[in-house]
Amino acid sequence: DTGVSQDPRHKITKRGQNVTFRCDPISEHNRLYWYRQTLGQGPEFLTYFQNEAQLEKSRLLSDRFSAERPKGSFSTLEIQRTEQGDSAMYLCASSLSGTIETQYFGPGTRLLVL
Amino acid sequence: KNEVEQSPQNLTAQEGEFITINCSYSVGISALHWLQQHPGGGIVSLFMLSSGKKKHGRLIATINIQEKHSSLHITASHPRDSAVYICATWGDKLVFGAGTILRVKS
Numbered sequence: 001d002t003g004v005s006q007d008p009r010h011k012i013t014k015r016g017q018n019v020t021f022r023c024d025p026i027s028e029h030n031r032l033y034w035y036r037q038t039l040g041q042g043p044e045f046l047t048y049f050q051n052e053a054q055l056e057k058s059r060l061l062s063d064r065f066s067a068e069r070p071k072g073s074f075s076t077l078e079i080q081r082t083e084q085g086d087s088a089m090y091l092c093a094s095s096l097s098g099t100i101e102t103q104y105f106g107p108g109t110r111l112l113v114l
Numbered sequence: 115k116n117e118v119e120q121s122p123q124n125l126t127a128q129e130g131e132f133i134t135i136n137c138s139y140s141v142g143i144s145a146l147h148w149l150q151q152h153p154g155g156g157i158v159s160l161f162m163l164s165s166g167k168k169k170h171g172r173l174i175a176t177i178n179i180q181e182k183h184s185s186l187h188i189t190a191s192h193p194r195d196s197a198v199y200i201c202a203t204w205g206d207k208l209v210f211g212a213g214t215i216l217r218v219k220s
Contacts, residue, residue, distance in 0.1 A: 002158065041213075042210030043200075
């Protein structure tokens with residue numbers, strides 16, 4: 001247990017539905033990252049926050065994806081109008097900003113879109 | 115854009131064997147992570163290094179910044195070492211390799 005939690009751990013949904021995932025980082029960590037991992041691949045960067053500010057978004061993050069970190073603590077990732085290609089593991093990680101950071105990963109949310 | 119390549123993609127070893135996993139990257143970085151991912155998805159950071167060598171138990175990680183190459187070694191491998199090992203480089207963000215699937219048979 002790294003101290004980063006994610007909820008839910010698994011989600012099965014029908015195409016077209018909206019889903020929302022939550023990440024609770026280690027409490028003193030000011031940075032929070034979202035990654036997506038498909039089968040047989042390493043994680044890919046989606047977006048990250050420093051405190052409540054979303055500082056960068058990947059081009060992988062289409063308009064159907066939105067992430068928030070309203071109070072600089074937990075974060076949510078919402079996918080609207082899900083597509084089968086959204087099926088993946090969604091990973092959250094947190095860190096304390098610095099020259100060299102160690103990111104602590106959550107257990108991930110596995111999404112299956114039918 | 116940094117490309118991170120790992121080899122081999124799959125590795126099967128007998129218990130007790132010495133294992134090496136390699137990672138090459140294409141641009142200058144500030145640090146490199148070795149991560150372990152077990153079935154079910156949980157990722158654990160094993161090492162973060164920016165130069166030289168680090169050792170933790172039976173795991174050793176080395177990095178050669180000039181050659182843009184890092185290796186992860188496992189001595190006296192054990193079936194519980196079976197997992198996916200992922201290399202990730204720090205530039206302005208983490209860029210991950212595809213992972214090496216390791217299976218250690220008893």
